[in-house]
Amino acid sequence: MGERTEEISIVELLGWSDGGKCGYCKDGKGDGLKRNLGEKNEEEEKEALEGGSVSLGCAAYSMHVRDFENFLLWGWSRSGSYIYKPFMEKTCCPQYTIRLDVGKFILSRTQKKVLRNMRLYLEKGVKAKGGKEEREDMSKRGGQIGDQEMKEENNEEKKPPKVEKGLKKKEIRRKKAIEKWMKKGLNVEDEMEKRMNKEKMRVKTLEDRIGSLSGEGFAHELEIRLVAVDSEEYVERADEEYQLFKKYQESIHSDDDVSRRGFDRFLVKTPLTSADRSMGSFHMRYMVDGRIVAVGVVDILVESVSAKYLFYDPSFSFLSLGTYTALQEIQLVRKLQERMPRLRYYYMGYYISDCPKMRYKGAFRPSDLLCDRSLSWVPLSECSPLLSSNSHLFTLFRPSLPTAPRLDPRNAKLYLGGEITNLNSLPPFVRSKITDKLESFCAFTTPDASKIVLVIKELQIDGMG
Known part of the structure; x- marks a missing residue:
C-alpha cells in the first residue's frame, strides 16, 4: 500500500x-x-x-x-x-471514559492502608483482617469496593474541626520558630524556605509507600514482571496464566466454561502495533514466592497506559489486589516517564455513575471524565453532581462547548x-x-x-x- x-x-x-x-x-x-x-x-x-x-x-x-x-x-x-x-x-448504562493524570494523583487513606497491608504481609507474613477485592477489569470493572471506599473517602472530608485545630497548632509552631530565628539574627525568609524544603522531604510518595518488594528476612517475596504478550517470556508461563484465569472465573463469576481459545481471544490477542517494543499490549505478572497470583492486562501507548483487565487468585483477596495493582500501574506510568516523557495518563476504562461496583474508580483522585460531545475532559468532582441531578441518564458535562x-x-x-x-x-x-x-x-x-x-x-x- x-x-x-x-x-x-x-x-x-x-x-x-x-x-x-x-x-x-x-x-x-x-x-x-x-x-x-x-x-x-x-x-x-x-x-x-x-x-x-x-x-x-x-x-x-x-x-x-x-x-x-x-x-x-x-x-x-x-x-x-x-x-x-x-x-x-x-x-x-451510559459509560464515560475515565482517566487520571498521574502527576496529580493523591493517595487516599484507604489506598495507604492497602499498601501498608501488603508491606506487612511481605515483611512479616501478617494477613490483614477484612481485606476484600475491589477491582475486576478496567473496562467492566466489577468489584466490591464502591460503597466502603466512598464512605471512607467522604468521612475524610467531614472532619474540619481536626483540620482547623491542626492548622492552629502549626501556626503557633511557625510563630515560635520565627521568634527563635529573629533572636539568633537569622534571615527569616531563608529559614522559612529551608523549613518548607524539609517538610516536602518528609512527605511520602506513592513510590515510598510501595517500598521494597523483597529483602533479607522478608516472609514473602513479591516480583512484578511486565511481559509483552507476543514474547517468549509470556509463552513460557501462558498455561499458568490460563489456569489462574479459570480459577478466578469459577470462583468470582461462577463461570465454569472457560476455554483456552476464549482466554487467548479476550486477554492475549491484540491488534496493537508499534516499531517501539516498549509500547503495545502487556501482562503485568504479580508473583508471590515465584507463583503467579495476579495478572493485570495493560496497553502502553504514546501518552498513556490503559488498564484492560485484572484476574487474580481468590485466596489472596485479603491483600486487596484490585487497589494494589491499580496503584502499581499508576507507578508504572511514572516510572516509564523517565524514558517516555510524553506518558502522563492512566486510563481506567469506563465509569458508570449509578453502578456501585464502579464507584471505587473515583477514589483514584483527581480523575476526569470525557464529555461525549465536546470530547473535553472534566473533573469527576464536577461531573458527579451533574449526573446525580440528571438521574444518571446520559449527561453532557460541557453543554456550552461546541461539538468536536x-x-x-x-x-x-x-x-x-x-x-x-x-x-x-x-x-x-x-x-x-x-x-x-x-x-x-x-x-x-x-x-x-x-x-x-x-x-x-x-x-x-x-x-x-
Missing part, C-alpha cells in the same frame, strides 16, 4: 450491536444479534436499538498505538481485537481490492450501499481517523462485482 505495514491501522466496520442483556444492569431488550448499518435509515436504526446495551463496533486487523490512543480520546474501548463505542444517548469536529466521510480511507480509495471515487450505486455505515463511524471519530484504512464488507462485494 506504499506505507510501512506496522504504521498502518486497518479496521473493519461491523455496525451496531445491541449485545443482548447489559453486563452492568442485566437489562436490555436486545436479541444479541449484530445489525449491519445501512439496512434501515438512521431513525429506524436508532428506534430498533432502543433499550438495552447499544454500541458501534469494529474489528481491528492492525492498530498502531498512536491511533488506538485516539480511539480512547473519542470514548472507545477495546476487548481483544474488537473495538467499540457505546451509543450514549441510547444505551441503558468529526471525520468527513469523503476524507475516509477505504480499502478496495488491495488499493486505498475514497467515497467520491466509488460508483454511485456502491456509494449508496455504504454511506450510512461509513457516516455512523465518522460520527464517533474526529478528522484524525482519516489515517485509518476502513474495510467495509459491502464494498468488497459490490465494489469488486
Whole structure:
C-alpha cells in the first residue's frame, strides 16, 4: 500500500450491536444479534436499538498505538481485537471514559492502608483482617469496593474541626520558630524556605509507600514482571496464566466454561502495533514466592497506559489486589516517564455513575471524565453532581462547548481490492450501499481517523462485482 505495514491501522466496520442483556444492569431488550448499518435509515436504526446495551463496533486487523490512543480520546474501548463505542444517548448504562493524570494523583487513606497491608504481609507474613477485592477489569470493572471506599473517602472530608485545630497548632509552631530565628539574627525568609524544603522531604510518595518488594528476612517475596504478550517470556508461563484465569472465573463469576481459545481471544490477542517494543499490549505478572497470583492486562501507548483487565487468585483477596495493582500501574506510568516523557495518563476504562461496583474508580483522585460531545475532559468532582441531578441518564458535562469536529466521510480511507480509495471515487450505486455505515463511524471519530484504512464488507462485494 506504499506505507510501512506496522504504521498502518486497518479496521473493519461491523455496525451496531445491541449485545443482548447489559453486563452492568442485566437489562436490555436486545436479541444479541449484530445489525449491519445501512439496512434501515438512521431513525429506524436508532428506534430498533432502543433499550438495552447499544454500541458501534469494529474489528481491528492492525492498530498502531498512536491511533488506538485516539480511539480512547473519542470514548472507545477495546476487548481483544474488537473495538467499540457505546451509543450514549441510547444505551441503558451510559459509560464515560475515565482517566487520571498521574502527576496529580493523591493517595487516599484507604489506598495507604492497602499498601501498608501488603508491606506487612511481605515483611512479616501478617494477613490483614477484612481485606476484600475491589477491582475486576478496567473496562467492566466489577468489584466490591464502591460503597466502603466512598464512605471512607467522604468521612475524610467531614472532619474540619481536626483540620482547623491542626492548622492552629502549626501556626503557633511557625510563630515560635520565627521568634527563635529573629533572636539568633537569622534571615527569616531563608529559614522559612529551608523549613518548607524539609517538610516536602518528609512527605511520602506513592513510590515510598510501595517500598521494597523483597529483602533479607522478608516472609514473602513479591516480583512484578511486565511481559509483552507476543514474547517468549509470556509463552513460557501462558498455561499458568490460563489456569489462574479459570480459577478466578469459577470462583468470582461462577463461570465454569472457560476455554483456552476464549482466554487467548479476550486477554492475549491484540491488534496493537508499534516499531517501539516498549509500547503495545502487556501482562503485568504479580508473583508471590515465584507463583503467579495476579495478572493485570495493560496497553502502553504514546501518552498513556490503559488498564484492560485484572484476574487474580481468590485466596489472596485479603491483600486487596484490585487497589494494589491499580496503584502499581499508576507507578508504572511514572516510572516509564523517565524514558517516555510524553506518558502522563492512566486510563481506567469506563465509569458508570449509578453502578456501585464502579464507584471505587473515583477514589483514584483527581480523575476526569470525557464529555461525549465536546470530547473535553472534566473533573469527576464536577461531573458527579451533574449526573446525580440528571438521574444518571446520559449527561453532557460541557453543554456550552461546541461539538468536536468529526471525520468527513469523503476524507475516509477505504480499502478496495488491495488499493486505498475514497467515497467520491466509488460508483454511485456502491456509494449508496455504504454511506450510512461509513457516516455512523465518522460520527464517533474526529478528522484524525482519516489515517485509518476502513474495510467495509459491502464494498468488497459490490465494489469488486
